Amino acid sequence: MFGKPHLRAISKMSTSSIGRKIIRSYAIPLTTKPLLVYGNGNFKEKDTGRIFHMHGINFASNTKMPDMPMQTTHLNAEHCGLYEDGDTVSFVGKPFPLSECYQHISRIKQCGFNTIRFVTTWEAIEHEGPGIYDLEYANYITKMIQMIDEVGGLYVFIDPHQDVWSRFSGGSGAPMWTLYAAGLEPRNFEKTNAAKIHNHASDPQNFTKMVWATNYNKLASETMFTMFFNGTIFTPKANINDVNIETFLQSHFIEAFAFLMQHIKNEIPDVFNSCLLGIESINEPNNGFYGLGDLNEFPHDQQLRLDETPTPIQSMRLGMGIPEEVDIYSLSMTGPTKIDKKWCDPDGIKAWATDEDNHDKHYGFRRSKNWKLGECIFAQHGVWDSSTGQLILPDYFKVHPETGEYLDETKFINGPFLEFWSKFKTRMREIDNNMFLIMQAPVLQIPPNIHNKTKYLDERMMVSIHYYDGMSLMFQKWNKMMNVDTLGIMRGKYFNPIFAIVLGESNIRKSIQKQLKNMAIECYENVGYSIPVVITETGMPFNMDNKKSYDDGNYESQEGANDAIMSALEREQLNFTYWCYNPDNCHQWGDLWNLEDFSIWSKDDLTGFRLNGGNSYDEWLFNNATLRGSSRSDGDIESTNSHSDISINKELIKETTRHLNTPLPGTSSGYELNSFNDLKLDLTDGIRAINAIVRPVPILINGDIKECQFDTKKKTFHLEIIKDRFHESVDSLPDIITIPEYHYNNQNFRIKVSSGVFEIRHNVVSQWIEWDHSMTNDRIVELDIELIENYTNTTSSGCIDSLKAFACGYL
Template sequence: MPEEPCQNSNMDPEHCGFYERADTVTFVGKPFPLNEGYQHLSRIKQCGFNTIRFVTTWEAIEHEGPGIYDLEYADYLVGFLKLIDEVGGLYVFIDPHQDVWSRFSGGSGAPIWTFYAAGLEPRNFEKTVAAKLHNLARDPQNFTKMVWATNYNRLASEVMFTLFFTGSVFTPKAKLDEENIQSYLQRHFIEAFAFLVSRIKSEIPHVFDTCFLGIESMNEPNSGFYGYGDLYQCPPHQELKLDETPTPIQSLRLGMGFPEEIDMYSVSIFGPSKIGRRWCDPDGTKAWVTENDNKDNHYGFKRSPDWKLGECIFAQHGVWDTMTGELILPDYFMVHPETGEYLDESKFINGPFLDFWSKFKQRMREIDEEMFLIMQPPVLQIPPVIKHNSEYIDDKTVVALHYYDGMSLLFQKWNRMLNVDTLGIMRGRYLNPVFGLVLGESNIRKSIQKQLKGMATESHQNVGYNVPIIFTETGMPFNMDNKKSYEDGNYTSQEAANDAILSALEREQLDFTYWCYNPDNCHDWGDLWNLEDFSIWSKDDLPDLKLQDGKTYTEWLLNNSIKGKNFLPGSSQSMGQSSTTGDTESTYSHSNASINKELVREITHSYTDLNGKSSGNDWSSELNIDLSGGVRAINAIIRPVPLLVNGDVNVCEFDMESKSFHLEISNARFQSGEPSPSIIVLPEQHYSNNNFRIRVSSGDFELMQNPIMQWVEWNHCESSDKVVVMDVETIDEYADDVIFKKNHCGSLKAFACGYLSTD
């Protein structure tokens, strides 16, 4: 949503300039003003995350018109990346985000001029049932949960995605400046983000070697009408039906002002349930722009004379008759008009989607050869078959997948007794969806893990085992049980739900970025977008926290740190004295190794000050900033995490209830010179006041801290031929042995943790 004028999805369009200011909005300051960056970035680090998926939109860059870029916004993003680089220990990639095409069709993403380019009039979408907008709901607070997603199967989004990916196939008459609408839209989308990345490269090229990872392709692309077998019927793959749900031909007729009686649906555990019918009458209003609106002159469009404004573009290609409403070609989008080939979702992903990805990849590689390019296929669909195909993949290609628990999304409740195997049902693994039911919390957690593993396997099989995977979206809603937690402060359900997702990701060793961190989240309106409420942090959950500004990150840390925080009981502790290290006999059983000797080292501390130097005997110099206030479901969200691993992770498990952490690593690499430790964050949320014990099977380690983080540096590289193990567990008694060691700061460790420097 824009920063100025403020246009959150619950706001009345008549009072926030929703349509009138569409060309002149600014996104500068989203997600937060740069002077607030130290706080938010430090909190993200303190939660254990090291990667940020920076959500931006096509509209943020090119809202004024085709080819007109917002230079101030580009400079804002440059400033944001400078902050990331200064704070350290964080990586970032750009997400060209969209949902249901645009906020003018109920989501976010594309600028308003793209609708006018396609011949559509956004002001008429609600009346013609072409889109369902939170902004226009009679009671925004009771907007139907997840109904925004049904816009993918309403006219506005269906038209835009069809034209964007397959306009040259299905609408050859639709041309602007003698260029088909498909090429016109794709070119402008790709060039807008090429401009943004180029701006970063020209202004701050060094971040490509420090914190800037690269760019994702379009978020959650959709195939539009492509592959629809019968326009009289909703497509079989349309799992989500809520409120009034028109069939494709009903959408087309409504868009031309015809009245229709439409089926109404609600959601049940077994899928959509029909609850009645509703009469919808646009009263002659059309979803298509007319010549009288003068939008072509305003934006400089030179439209083909074969493309008549004010009439459905598909009717102009013989699909149906706008005079009688008769459907002439019900399978128009299922059969290729030229080849006669039958079309389906798989053909889309391996055809039009790949064509778009190829153009996107080629253009971004012109800007930088080394940054990561992250390909995102349509959500929950099987990735394209491109293994070993250099046109589509190189050694810096990544596949992006998304996963949410559908039951939790639709019902905004963590049901510990009943769930469904969503992926298994979508893949047709059950004769009847009822066989996809999952009973009991333990089995539900296993089912989530199985689904994540299945999605990763599909990607490896089709794209290649050497192509990394990242789940760029996963998460759980926090407004469960009708926001009960906001009244009593009990986030038990949210913790259980989030732990189920995060444990599954850990056990399958899958990389991810969590949806989401929203600095503006509040209890009344959640993330300020369609009543979604996913932010791990909310200002309404935050006790009074007053932070001072700082001209640099070091200055900010000094201004806001609490001096003299004591991590050991009593004040007579002898600092700097060596402890005795003892060996105990034990056996680890693991499928890859049997380790007969376990080296146990009680807590070994090495505290560091702001300059990366040992704090020595000066205990009062220890600094700490607690930014966990306002973090929700905190016991699940904040968890131990390996930030830098020397070797391959075999097992990584955290038990939220017992707070035990288990890590197994194999194939460590020995490098002469600088030590190459594994670095594991041990958050103070679980491990503080020496209430924990660390055991390692080999090597030695140091417990380190800076003002916002606590981590272990574990040197085990001399055991490269073994599986090495670390266990962390909480204990009742305090460990009182402390060793201070000098902090040897190398580049890899600096990247991983963001060591502080006076340089």
């Protein structure tokens, strides 16, 4: 639990007020309100002009999987109803029951996060069949956003999430019927090597780390992305319900999320002017086969090869039940290494659905007569001969069949992907003209060059990019001695990957910072310097060193790794949403999805803390908070909705108020107490690598941040601001910097400012600084926080000691 906090008001007040707490109603450091885009690509509050810095979290990764029936990727496909219940699943209850919402949202706030990237999937909305939307799920999401708005202090945007297309092809995202619409049979993917699926692993605990991502280069995912973005180019025969498969899939995807956003708008329109920022386009899109030079060879950028790795033509043959000898790969620091071969025999089973499967009738598909089920769609377009296995057109996806133009990923991003973005943008603008629309290009690729192209741009737009440290991600270890420049390799900076090696922790941290900076610059140069860039995914795995931390409780490696990322983001002042928070995380199965383990919180790291319920956020706070300076054991609170607990807490508050409303030594007035502001609630139990995750955050600033640094070991914090003279005035509101009580409590710290005056504030879950430097002439102002030893309470010394503290520039 937190120790006794301090709230002393050294601010713009008369001398007689010093030593007395200023009475204010229950407050939060950030009140969500409409944001505008500042000229240099920053966000600013519309009414105050203060720059808003996004310090967010992905919430939550368990929403990739249905709640009913309960599904995780480690459950056996035959026993968990993976396929049998594919149409009838429900995602209501993911990420958690609404009764748990206040707890998780408040914990996120206490960690200093101010934005939620809300992870949801196409499958969650439209799982039963094309055009059939789950209204109960839409109501659930709407209610959750309403509760987040009630809690306050958190912006939200919707993430239409996918990984390698669908959970039926080894990831998450699209409903099962989309695979049947493409003519595929997902039940046969594992047997035909069309996808590597955790649900089919004989030993799910030892499923190869990160092998799920290799599905981007396997038949199922490549076929779906090729059809979704490029069906009119490469599969013109694939017409369904009177349109090409590209139009069919894209229109259903866009309309599913249009339904969700419109439902939110109809039910709770006010959130569009407060906490709901907008919606992203699609998570981690992929070009499929587009631009592939030779179907006999691996793509030159396919650096991730693990386990059985067929070439593209081998994938097509295996998909038609033809046996192939496939190379087996492992990963080393210098890239993929071939270690063996394996004879893969599907025994005549095909990855393609047949007429006998009756899926067309079930879903109401009307397929064109020249699209033959049970046959590889690419064989039907003359790419190869499925009867002999002969490859006929090895460069089919490299040359545009109509124009003869050579194709590559850059042309994909500036062509088919951009056209999808245009359709998405147009449809979402029909719902709301003011919400932010967030464009995300393929991972680690340069976004489209749309600078000054008004068809694709407007003033309510962001660009999303993702970054993970490849070494830490693949080897699940924080190697402080050696790393590699992941972005440099992707951009072809090095003749040989050996030259991308970075030595020493200091250089590794600088390399990560430089990579993030360069990615942001690429976005600004291609999309425009006035368009905000948001790192919507970055993070570090917690199951490092074979889960050693779960045995000894030492999270030093995870703290070092997460601090390297967090520090880089802070130093470059990049807006971000960290990956991730997962309320179901456990030590055995991590995030319960393909053995990933990124959640900053785990129920297995709890020490037994339990919480009461509540019919409103205020009631929930009263039910669970304690008075500042008091303590309780974790077992004192049971999960309940009893109203008797509220009256008991209120009586305690009244009694404490009576005692505190006596004059303090050296003052002429009493110490008045606001019931909310004199309560505390510690929700950090279960937060992992807490010294790196929980840190000071400048969230609303009058100017541009020149420098921002937090030392996780010394707990020092340094902030430099270049003042924005244009927006500051006598009536301007102060800067807001959250300072977590986990680090700064019991008056164990000193704050120094170069100019201006400040006040330390707190509510039940947050502590922050309000710093007013509007009346100073300094162009650059600085704030420092440091821990101190044997720091005495100036409150009991009265006005004189308080003035002394003020004169010294600290509290």
